[in-house]
Amino acid sequence: MNNTTYFQEQFDKLQQADNSKGLTAVRKEAFRDFNRMGIPTTRNEEWKYTRISSLFNKEYQLAAVNTALTAADINAFRLPGYETANELVFINGIYSPAFSVVRSKGITVQPLEEAAENEYKAIVAEHFNHSKDYVEDGINALNTSFIHGGIFVHVQQKQVVEHPVYIYNITDARTTPVLSQPRSLVHMGVQSQVQITETYATIGNTESITNQVMEIMVEQDAILSYYKIQNDASHASQVSTTHIRQTGKSVVNTVTISLNGSIVRNNLHAVLEAPYAEAHLYGLYFQQGNSHIDNHTVVDNAVPNCLSNELYKGILDDNATGVFNGKVFVRKDAQKTNAFQSNKNILLSDAASVNTKPQLEIFADDVKCSHGCTVGSLDEEALFYLRSRGIPYKAAMALLLQGFAMDILEKIQAPAIRAHVEELIIQRLTTV
Amino acid sequence: MLRIENLQAGIEGKVILKGINLEIKPGEVHAIMGPNGAGKSTLASVLAGRPDYTITAGTVEFDGKDLLDLSPEARAGEGLFLSFQYPVEIPGLTTTNFIKTAVNEVRKYRGQEALDAVSFLKMMKEKMALMEMEQPMLSRSLNEGFSGGEKKRNEIFQMAMLQPKLAILDETDSGLDIDAIRIVANGVNKLRSKDNAVLAITHYQRLLDYLVPDFVHVLYNGRIVKSGTKELALELEERGYDFIKSELQQEEAVS
Numbered sequence: 001m002n003n004t005t006y007f008q009e010q011f012d013k014l015q016q017a018d019n020s021k022g023l024t025a026v027r028k029e030a031f032r033d034f035n036r037m038g039i040p041t042t043r044n045e046e047w048k049y050t051r052i053s054s055l056f057n058k059e060y061q062l063a064a065v066n067t068a069l070t071a072a073d074i075n076a077f078r079l080p081g082y083e084t085a086n087e088l089v090f091i092n093g094i095y096s097p098a099f100s101v102v103r104s105k106g107i108t109v110q111p112l113e114e115a116a117e118n119e120y121k122a123i124v125a126e127h128f129n130h131s132k133d134y135v136e137d138g139i140n141a142l143n144t145s146f147i148h149g150g151i152f153v154h155v156q157q158k159q160v161v162e163h164p165v166y167i168y169n170i171t172d173a174r175t176t177p178v179l180s181q182p183r184s185l186v187h188m189g190v191q192s193q194v195q196i197t198e199t200y201a202t203i204g205n206t207e208s209i210t211n212q213v214m215e216i217m218v219e220q221d222a223i224l225s226y227y228k229i230q231n232d233a234s235h236a237s238q239v240s241t242t243h244i245r246q247t248g249k250s251v252v253n254t255v256t257i258s259l260n261g262s263i264v265r266n267n268l269h270a271v272l273e274a275p276y277a278e279a280h281l282y283g284l285y286f287q288q289g290n291s292h293i294d295n296h297t298v299v300d301n302a303v304p305n306c307l308s309n310e311l312y313k314g315i316l317d318d319n320a321t322g323v324f325n326g327k328v329f330v331r332k333d334a335q336k337t338n339a340f341q342s343n344k345n346i347l348l349s350d351a352a353s354v355n356t357k358p359q360l361e362i363f364a365d366d367v368k369c370s371h372g373c374t375v376g377s378l379d380e381e382a383l384f385y386l387r388s389r390g391i392p393y394k395a396a397m398a399l400l401l402q403g404f405a406m407d408i409l410e411k412i413q414a415p416a417i418r419a420h421v422e423e424l425i426i427q428r429l430t431t432v
Numbered sequence: 433m434l435r436i437e438n439l440q441a442g443i444e445g446k447v448i449l450k451g452i453n454l455e456i457k458p459g460e461v462h463a464i465m466g467p468n469g470a471g472k473s474t475l476a477s478v479l480a481g482r483p484d485y486t487i488t489a490g491t492v493e494f495d496g497k498d499l500l501d502l503s504p505e506a507r508a509g510e511g512l513f514l515s516f517q518y519p520v521e522i523p524g525l526t527t528t529n530f531i532k533t534a535v536n537e538v539r540k541y542r543g544q545e546a547l548d549a550v551s552f553l554k555m556m557k558e559k560m561a562l563m564e565m566e567q568p569m570l571s572r573s574l575n576e577g578f579s580g581g582e583k584k585r586n587e588i589f590q591m592a593m594l595q596p597k598l599a600i601l602d603e604t605d606s607g608l609d610i611d612a613i614r615i616v617a618n619g620v621n622k623l624r625s626k627d628n629a630v631l632a633i634t635h636y637q638r639l640l641d642y643l644v645p646d647f648v649h650v651l652y653n654g655r656i657v658k659s660g661t662k663e664l665a666l667e668l669e670e671r672g673y674d675f676i677k678s679e680l681q682q683e684e685a686v687s
Contacts, residue, residue: 380483385520386530388480389590390508390538399533403524403573 003056004035010062011145018148022116026129030144037138044137049323049355050265050294052139055209055237060179062146067091067172069203074099077201079166079229081416086165092172093180093210094149106159107194112185115152120187124152127217128185131243134269134298139239143181143213150183157189157219164414167198169212171236174204179211186216188224190248195225197417200261202236207262210238220248220274227417228266230258231424234289237263244270246277255411256312257421258285258293259428265294272299272306283312284408286401286428287320294323299341301334304364310341313408315401316352317432324356326371332363341371346378346404348432398429433458433629434499434598439490441478448474450654451490456598459626463640463665464633466651467673472633473517475651476602480514481507495597508534509541511597511628515587515604522574527586530574531556531593538594559592563619581612588619599623601632605639617642637669650676 011031015024039056040047069091079085086107089099095111102109116124132140155161171180188194202208210232218224224244232238238261244252258264270279285293299308314322324343345354358371378400386396405425412418439452448471456462466472478485479492481504492499494510502510522530535555536546547555560570563585575583584604591599601620605613620630620643632643640648640662648665650658652673657680658664668676 379520382520382522384482384504385516385522386534387504388508388514388516389530389534389594390505390541391534392505392537393503395533395537396505399525399530400522403522406524 003059006059007034014062014146014148020113022113023147027145027147030141033132034138034141034145037136037141039142040137040139046135046137046296046325049321050263050292052237052239052263052265055207055263058177058207060209061176062179062181069170069172071099073203074168074170077168077170077199079197079199079417080420081164082166084163086161086163088151088153088165088167090167090169090180090182092170092178093182095151095182104161104163106156106192107161107165108154110152110154112147112150112152112183115185120152120154123187123217124185127187127215127245129215130245131213131215131241131269134243134271134300135241135267139211140213140241143183143211143241146181147183150185153184153186155186155188155192155194158191159189160193161195164195164197167196169198169200169210171202171208171210172204173202173206173208173236175206177206178208180208182210182212182214184214186214188216188218188222190219191221192219193223195414197227197229197414199229200232200236200238202233205235207235207237210236210240212238213241213243215243216245218244218246218248218250218252220250222248222250224250224252225413226252226254227412227414228254228256229421230256230261230264232261234260234262234291236261239265239267241267242269243267244279246270246272246274246279248274249276250274250278252279253411253413254279254281255408256283256295258283258287258295259424260287261291261293263292263294265296267296267298269298269300270308272301272308273303275303275305278307279309280411281308281310281312282408282411284314284405285312285322286315286405286425287322288317288428288431290319292321296323296325296327298327298329299339300329300331301337301339302331303333304335304337306334307338308340311408312343313404314343314345314354315348315404316345316354317348319349319351321352322354324354324373325359326357327359328361328369328371330360330362330364330367330369334364335366337364337367337369339367339369343373345373345375346401347375348378397432401429401432402426433495434631435493437491439478439492440488441474441485442488443474443485447488448654449478452656454649454656456629456631458597458629460647461624461630461632461643461645463645463648464631464651465635465648465665465668468635470651471654472651473602476514476600476633479600480504480512505537506541508594508596509538513591513594513596513599515584515591515599515601517603517606519575519583519587521576521578523576525574526572527570527574528556531590534590535593555593559589562592562622563589564615565589580607581609581615584608584612584616585619588616592619592623595623597628599628599630601630601634603633603635605634605636613639614642637665640665652676652680
């Protein structure tokens, strides 16, 4: 365990400063868990290939109260279509009402501690911190230990939210290394529909970490589209946990696009708790330099007749390293489960590498499950085919990689976001 | 236009071409026939610049340039086209996007401006009609899920779009039914002019019924052992390649 006394001091400070009664007890319990488990090392099977312990060897500023960020600083990171979007801004892990705009009716955003006390009390009690049962390490507990400035997002039942929700996780690391720990709980009522896109940005040059936990609860007949774009600075690391619990027959589409960052670890969970619930998990990572990308996914089928479909594709260049771990649980009662999983990788250099591992744990006997993974280099025959038509080597390579990425990009149903991501990919292709 | 002299080449240490000599002039159609393993596809690959092959001797001059010194893309720019025996499937890249990139890269190589959208579409429509192709096929991923005939039609469509000086057809007829062969051969015939040439590599006479060659060469064991006119192809069809082999043996015995 690194930095024990430092975290203890910071923890005591926070407990005194923010004594809202719903959260002090939660933090206390989580901090006990954190001290017990600590920052995961590579001895932890789930962190075997992702070494984050060394990141915690320095003192981070936790929960910066006062940053000098202006709207202009944030403008640089706004996603296309922001003029009509609901924009939720976190600065150093703290929700900023001043920078945020909620435009759609049917969606409300309030401080997590308030929701824990008001009419949403029961929902918060039942769903908040559900993710901890799916991650056995101190990093999730660390987020919960320091919950402060988190939000509860409520999507009213029968509301199709007409404007997308853009969430910006911004870290102001201009003066000192920062540990940002955004926390949110999203509740989608029955028959509601919403589209969420999240992005991460670090301003300044000190090495910083974002340790985010977002929990989303999806009720009967609701439809969630969730896009994550990770294109942060090369000195910024993050652990991003997205825990989706489908309590009713509902549809969830997620696309995770990871293009840059120092160490990026994603935990994406789809917990299917109602028959006929459907989850689609797609991901594309395209890393260069020394960056490291780790996608850990969990699909938990607890009941019969659910469907999950998972496809992650990766391109790794230079010294970049990748990890894919896809866990699928099919519990005893989850008969007629359909669960598909695939991970495909292209390595563009000899120094790039990837560790990929499907992990299916099936306890029911009448199910349809498949998994597969590939690791290879660019298809030489395809390259020659394009070159023989007059397309120069670099351009041919770019076309092939773009084609490789295409079936993931097609899964982004928001045209503005898709165009934005395609643009980022095309830019990246000019540098391989 | 193309002058091959004493071309020797191989792959992974194995010598396949053992001294090829061939000259093709503008306006001509040449056919290269021969049994399996004679080196027909190797010749096509070496001419197009497939990276796996090693050239051990000889020269190839294409319109006055040293062809073997050019990258595959530069050969295309110079006006050489290879219709693949096994066209590659490329998921995620539409035929339209692919051919547009190719046309404009070749134009760039030749110092021409990129085609504007209208001219490109017009040209594409015209060539699609030539190859009896429909738009949906071009909107699909390149060759992905195409039938054998569709793939070969797509090859000739690309040839029509790129307007090469020399088209090398590597077993374009293999695996095709008679209707597909007719469409493919008609396409090639309509593209013929006094300024361009065709080198058709084939195992059978069938394609040559439609694509009447001026010269027929027999490739055997890495060498062109017999050349003639279109009648030679008919003779081969009738008597098989064995008669060539026995002729060669007799020659060797005499010498």
